[in-house]
Amino acid sequence: MHRSSFLTSSRRAGRNALVAVATGTLVLGAAACGSSDSGSGGSGGASGAGGGGGEKVGVSLITKDSTNPFFVAMQKGAKADADKNNVTLTVASGKQEGDDAGQITAIEDAIARGDKGILITPMSNGVNAAMKKARDAGLYVIALDTPPDPADTVDITFATDNRAAGKLDGKWAAGQLAGKPAVIALLDLFNDKIVSVDYNRDQGFLEGMGIDVKDPKKNGDEAKTGKYTGGKGGDYTIVCNEPGNGAEDGGRTAMEKCLSKNPDINLVYTINEPTAVGANAALQAQGKTALIVSVDGGCAGVKSVTDGVIGATAQQYPLKMATLGMEAIAKIARGGDKPKVSPGLDFYNTGVALVTDKKVDGVDSISSADAAKICWGN
Missing domain, CATH: 3.40.50.2300 (Response regulator)
Structure with missing residues (x-):
């Protein structure tokens, strides 16, 4: 489905109305x-x-x-x-x-x-x-x-609100695990630069899982093993923090490095959907599957949810x-x-909605079919 811009004013209104319902607030951002x-x-x-x-x-x-x-x-x-x-x-x-x-x-x-x-x-x-x-x-x-x-x-x-986007992913993942051990790969944006979108999504994901973070503005300093409290709770192991540079090839390389450290990874957080697609390719090449969560909500990413490549993605x-x-x-x-900034924040919040076809109790979400009506890109 090709979406190079808002197609008509009526279609734009329909999209924004759906987002408002999904997030519980009037979303002014697409x-x-x-x-x-x-x-x-x-x-x-x-x-x-x-x-x-x-x-x-x-x-x-x-x-x-x-x-x-x-x-x-x-x-x-x-x-x-x-x-x-x-x-x-x-x-x-x-x-x-x-x-x-x-x-x-x-x-x-x-x-x-x-x-x-x-x-x-x-x-x-x-x-x-x-x-x-x-x-x-x-x-x-x-x-x-x-x-x-x-x-x-x-x-x-x-x-x-990238922190909120990460938390939605984490809450959904914890619910899907239903108490099983979480063996986690974290595929970030960089490991040589500090970028707010990078640490907010990563740390938000961990917070959503119910994993304690130390410095909320630093990736990788949390305990590598312990208990997660989201969903039914359980044990967790963080195998890796690897940079994928926001790209498909980077995601594949990062996932390969993580699998070389531990072939039993069953949960993959990704900074964005191109990274997620690359991670899935690396898993498939080794005959493995894992829950993959991401952020963006572009039309290609939404289709990846429909196709079962990505379990859930936070749409912006x-x-x-x-x-x-x-x-x-x-x-x-x-x-x-x-x-003016949004109340309680230091920025104007343009909204987010979790996209998944596998609902989790207590986690607000929309289906990939609904997300496809408001997505962007090709």
């Missing part, structure tokens, strides 16, 4: 090659939330890469919404996960171009100084998906992260109010 792409919005856009009309507003969208479906969805959503907001949009990215230098160059280009604001999925703390430089130059900087550390490095973040909404962010910058540039 959760990559060193190049840039500019496009101009038309002059006749309706004002709406973003305040179209008036002079054009320059906005840069800077993603981590331009190949991950999550970031591609962000880019397509922003491009589709630029006309309505009378925005001149420049899209840029790093060459791949970990390319801090590529993002820094794109930030400096936005400053030099005189853009009014930047939307960015920060690669790591390595881009913090560049984001501060942009703010000092008068640009309004919004982080998408990945809250920086500290949060006030940017003006505001529009993101999934990247198109609306980008469109809400762009609308906010356009509105501010025309004298409008600045957005």
Whole structure:
């Protein structure tokens, strides 16, 4: 199923309504090659939330890469919404996960171009100084998906509550195990960078399982054996924390390393769905199966749930992260109010829903069939 953008306004409304039911709140949010792409919005856009009309507003969208479906969805959503907001949009990215230098160059280009604001999925703390430089130059900087550390490095973040996403995965996994021992592989994003989305999903998963974490902002420092208290509770062993770099080939390599340490792994947490698909390929190659959980909720990932490759995934909404962010910058540039964080959080929460076809009592979820109606990507 091809979804390159919101298809019609009525379909968009239907999708958002379903997400609101799934999460119990009104969800306003929908959760990559060193190049840039500019496009101009038309002059006749309706004002709406973003305040179209008036002079054009320059906005840069800077993603981590331009190949991950999550970031591609962000880019397509922003491009589709630029006309309505009378925005001149420049899209840029790093060459791949970990390319801090590529993002820094794109930030400096936005400053030099005189853009009014930047939307960015920060690669790591390595881009913090560049984001501060942009703010000092008068640009309004919004982080998408990945809250920086500290949060006030940017003006505001529009993101999934990644801790909550991880917890949903962990609660579901503990329920599925039904008291059996958990032999766990943790396939993270990096092992040489500290990124909030990385530790929040990983540590959230462990918390959902009912496993004590030590430093909540550090992966891998929890006890490697002990008891999990989620579901019916039981013994656990953490075999590995391996980086998959958010990619399918990285997920396969990471899973192979974990299996070489312990061939009896029966539960795999993955940072995202490409990593999950790679992990499954490694398991299949050795004639093994395991519960796999993930985060993203793209159309390919939802199909993996339908096909039984992924047991559960936490769906986020990247198109609306980008469109809400762009609308906010356009509105501010025309004298409008600045957005506010969600109550009790240091960012604007764009919502999350667990997608699974194997329900667990006490864990809210939606089916893969329902998730397919609101997913993003191909």
